[in-house]
Amino acid sequence: MPTNTDQLQDTVIALEALVTDMLAQSHSKESAKKIVADYKLKYSQAAIKEREKTEEAARVSRAIGLAKRDFTEKLRDDYWSIEVLSDKQRKEHIAKVWESLVAEHGLPEDTNIPAYDHQRASFEQLITRKAELEALISTANLSQAEEAKAFAENAKASYKQAMEEQLRVRLAELNRMTGMTDGDREQLIASAKQDCKLSIARHASEQDRAISTSKVTFARVDNAKRELNKLNTLIKKSI
Structure with missing residues (x-):
């Protein structure tokens, strides 16, 4: 074979x-x-x-x-x-x-x-960079960033709560409605739940962008402060 x-x-x-x-x-x-x-x-x-x-x-x-x-x-x-x-x-x-x-x-x-x-940077370059960092720190509006972050976080939570309450009311209405098959009722209930979920997600995404923007501001200032401390040490050594 x-x-x-x-x-x-x-x-x-x-x-x-x-x-x-x-x-x-x-x-x-x-x-x-x-x-x-x-x-x-x-x-x-x-x-x-x-x-x-x-x-x-x-x-x-x-x-x-x-x-x-x-x-x-x-x-x-x-x-x-x-x-x-x-x-x-x-x-x-x-x-x-x-x-x-x-x-x-x-x-x-x-x-x-x-x-x-x-x-390595020259003494003049160190001084110029120091001025840039100080300007960045002094002009950053941390209070506004904190307020924007808090507002977005509150808006995110309150919107979710409001939409879930609306959904609860809508589901109660659908369950009381007569003249429709169980299949139609289930479809409307599923659609209402999905609409609520998508609406919450869209709103949360918008608020998350605002929160992220505030966090970037905080991080930029924190990084500038850390670099400025190290920069001041270099300047002292250069004198």
Whole structure:
């Protein structure tokens, strides 16, 4: 009895002969054989693996270029955060930035980190940055942000309570209504519940955006205060 391997080989031989005969109708018999042989070579497992290897190498090369660009831009944006760190903290921060980009761009984990030479700020630059942080802190309206956050939180809770009460009343009305089948009643009840749920969700999303905006303001001021404390230390050392 032929084995599965024998059957597979017979099928391949038959297909090869069929393709060769079909090609021979528009080419010579020798040309048809050469075309089939070239295709067998081109689509051999070794050839496929080599093409995949080449394509992956090209992808990695492109990805490294993009990662290096993002690395430079990220560290440029993080300049002042990096400036107030100790040498050890700075190295750790830079390493974490590169690690995140290696993962983001699908690079091999052992891809070398690009060189980065942090240029320390001059005394004049420190003073300018200090003024920027002080201006940010002094102009931030934290009271308004707190009021907006509290208002949104209260509005979110009160709207939900009001809509749930409306739903309770509506369900009671539907349950008292006559002249409809149980199926129709169930459909109306399900629709009322869904409308209530969607309305609450939409309103909550709007209030969450307002809350998020306030939290961003608080975080920006807190970060500025922390950076300012470290910056003042650098300024004192520079005097």
